[in-house]
Amino acid sequence: MSLDKKPDRPAPIQLDLFAPFEFFHRPTGTQTPPASPPPRPPVTQFKRDRPAPPAPPLADSGRLRLGDQDIDYLVRRNARRRVGLQVDDRGLVVLAPSRVTDRHIHKVLREGAEWVLRKLSQWRARAPVTRDWRSGAHVDFLGEQLVLSIDATEQRPQVLLLDDHRLSIQVANPDDAAAVRGALVHWFRRHALGHFPGRVEHYARALNLRKLPRTFVSNATTRWGSCNSKREIRLNWRLLQAPNPLIDYVVAHEVAHIIEMNHSARFWNLVESLCPGHDSARVQLDAMTRHYMSL
Numbered sequence: 046m047s048l049d050k051k052p053d054r055p056a057p058i059q060l061d062l063f064a065p066f067e068f069f070h071r072p073t074g075t076q077t078p079p080a081s082p083p084p085r086p087p088v089t090q091f092k093r094d095r096p097a098p099p100a101p102p103l104a105d106s107g108r109l110r111l112g113d114q115d116i117d118y119l120v121r122r123n124a125r126r127r128v129g130l131q132v133d134d135r136g137l138v139v140l141a142p143s144r145v146t147d148r149h150i151h152k153v154l155r156e157g158a159e160w161v162l163r164k165l166s167q168w169r170a171r172a173p174v175t176r177d178w179r180s181g182a183h184v185d186f187l188g189e190q191l192v193l194s195i196d197a198t199e200q201r202p203q204v205l206l207l208d209d210h211r212l213s214i215q216v217a218n219p220d221d222a223a224a225v226r227g228a229l230v231h232w233f234r235r236h237a238l239g240h241f242p243g244r245v246e247h248y249a250r251a252l253n254l255r256k257l258p259r260t261f262v263s264n265a266t267t268r269w270g271s272c273n274s275k276r277e278i279r280l281n282w283r284l285l286q287a288p289n290p291l292i293d294y295v296v297a298h299e300v301a302h303i304i305e306m307n308h309s310a311r312f313w314n315l316v317e318s319l320c321p322g323h324d325s326a327r328v329q330l331d332a333m334t335r336h337y338m339s340l
């Protein structure tokens with residue numbers, strides 16, 4: 046394991062608004078100016094005789110430069126005693142004691158840089174995430190992990206969410222992976238139809254839009270949402286795997302395009318006014334995109 050020879054100064058977490066992948070379409074009908082990040086809040090200087098500023102909230106995702114790469118990671122906090130690292134189908138996950146600081150996490154990542162970079166290059170080289178469609182496999186729904194419980198039925202396929210985070214899927218042949226996935230996708234789309242229009246209306250009202258946009262559920266595998274000049278908003282049913290704040294960020298993003306058909310600073314200010322702290326949601330969504338899009 047090679048140790049980073051640089052002084053142990055924690056790199057700032059970059060909440061980069063422009064991740065390697067742009068999963069939003071460029072709005073049609075206007076020339077899209079080059080995207081620019083929203084202005085950063087001014088840095089407040091605290092004088093010594095004033096009380097120290099409150100500690101920033103602990104991040105649940107971040108980005109750190111290791112070698113010549115920017116590494117995105119998720120943080121899962123629990124009652125453990127030491128920081129652990131794992132690379133699973135979501136990418137790099139830092140398992141951290143509940144109060145550990147970003148500075149300490151960065152130190153552990155630098156110390157484990159060789160392992161992290163090797164595992165991530167293996168992870169990237171893998172074929173698209175393959176999903177397991179047998180009982181006991183997991184599927185994300187609104188940020189919670191559900192366990193699949195698959196049974197045979199002679200009736201129509203049925204999907205039921207049970208109390209104990211079990212998702213019961215009944216199909217003619219439980220070994221038919223395509224049928225199991227088909228039933229699950231149908232269930233997701235139905236929830237998407239019930240969930241998205243209300244969120245679109247919420248943000249449209251926040252912007253005092255006189256005419257509500259029309260909402261459609263999309264099946265794109267390369268983008269989370271889109272908006273066109275006919276005030277039609279398309280949102281990917283796969284988003285329902287994500288926690289609500291991530292879904293809301295995408296909805297707010299698309300609704301803001303009704304007013305600003307571009308990715309200008311004005312656009313990002315509008316998104317921030319609808320969805321305060323949207324940078325964090327965007328970073329988390331980027332980190333999870335490969336996993337969510339594999340459904």
Ligand SMILES: [Zn+2]
Nearest residue numbers: 069070298302
């Ligand atoms: Zn956009």
